[in-house]
Amino acid sequence: MNSWPGSAIARKETSDSVNYEQRGQKLKDLGHCCDHRRMSDRMNMQRSIASAAILVELAIEHGMTMAQCLDGTGVTPAMLADPTAEIFARQELRIIQTMVRELAEVSALGLRAGYRYRLLTHGIWAFAVISSPTVRHAWRIGVDYMDIVYSFARWRFDADEDAGIATIDYTGVPAEVRTFLIERDLAELVTVDRDVFGQLILPDRVELPCTAPEYVDDLVQLLGTRPEFDAPVTRLTISGALLDLPMPQANPYAAALAGQQAAQVLQRRRARHGIASRVRSILLTRGADATQEDIAAELRLSVRTLRRRLDDEQTSYRELVAETRQMLAEELLRIGATVENVAARLGYSDASSFTHAFTRWTGTTPGRFGRAAR
Structure with a gap:
């Protein structure tokens, strides 16, 4: 995988006809599909x-x-x-x-469901979390590999010395099941905490994007604090002192092995199949600037047939192009490219436009992503 960014960069550097402003606008036009793509990808993951x-x-x-x-x-x-x-x-x-x-x-159907999920229900994800050195690291590894367990939300974890904030966004799921999923994830999180520590690691603050239910006392008992309701997203605030607590079963060797296996599971479940896999392979080889007509010709299909077959796989050419650009951006950041350099390579008019798009894709800024990946 490390070989293709270089070839893509070389092609871009030797092309005098590239109009970065024009390409940047084209990329921004693709931005609106990113949220749909992420949810579609998540729904199609095993x-x-x-x-x-x-x-x-x-x-x-x-x-x-x-x-x-x-x-x-x-x-x-x-x-x-x-x-x-x-x-x-x-x-x-x-x-x-x-x-x-x-x-x-x-009443409280989501809570009733969440209580039934035990630590080992989560397979290799659980081993990666419990073998972490500290609660802070456990949160980071848990969020990084959240897609291999059962949440339908988009998770993000930000922390400094004073506190950590877990943001859990359910806006991509149907409205009628959001309350159930919020309750299930919260009860599941508490159950995992108790399995690891024998008690709940109490958050300082809990914000929930729903109205207070009749069984609000059940939530207070679950969380150890009264949630703040009608918030824009679910958000848990955890003190820095709690984050620095050692994990009871910390083991650097087990953590490394479990992290590697979790990454393999995630990669396997995210992998594209069918015609979408072939399209993405061509995009990675030729660069994401290849047109839909180019791809169809290489596959010996008409553009109409290509569109229909991608639609059958619940994706589109535009989604695959956006996905490929995200992969290229992440790979360049991992090898030390600056945000400004990556923005230029991908055709954005400025670093700010790229940062906005990257944050939409991943839930974090390219600068933060690059520092964490190196």
Whole structure:
């Protein structure tokens, strides 16, 4: 992977006809698809069947049938019984949507679900977290690899010496399931904390993007503090003193191994397949400036057929171009390129425009990303 950025850079440097201003505008025009792309990518990622099995068990206990739970999902009872099975995130989301609709009268349904997720339900992610040296590092590694577990939100963790702030954004998921997912993730987080420490690591402040429910006392008991409701996003503030606590099972060798395995799982689950994989491979070889007509010709397809086949895979040429540009930006930042240099290489008119786009893609600034990656 380290070979292609250099070839792309060389092509850009030897091309006298590049109009950076024009290309920068074109990239900004692509920006509006990034949020949709991220959510689409997340829905098409595979995940362990374990979470779906937990949800179906809960639903059946509250009166739903197996057939109701799995209707329209493509998930079978045999798959639920197979601990090695994987499904797509969109299939689990369908189960959740059905539960929320059919069990609307059940109070605190999301909390009830979250309490059932134990530390080891999360597989290699759990080992990467518990073997971390400190709570601060555990938060960072947990958020970095959040896509291999069960949340549907976009997570971000920022910390300095005084405090850490975990921002959890659910705006990309259907509105009718957001409260359920917020409650599930919070209860799941508390359960993991208790499995690791034997007690809850209490946050200083909790902000939630929903109105206070009738069972608000359950949330207070769960979190150890009364949440602030109607916030723009879910946000947890944790004191620096807590972040610097050592993890009870810290082990540098286990942490390195678990981190490597978590990265491999993430890479495998994010990998494109089918025609999308072939398109991205060509973009990586020829550069993201290749036109859709160029790609179609190389694949010996008409542009119309290419569009249809990408649509069948729930993606588009524009999404793949944006994804490739993000990959190039991340790789250049990892090898030490400056923000200004990367902005110019990708055709942005200035570093500010690139920084805005990169933050939309990743939830962090290119400067912060580069420092953390080196």
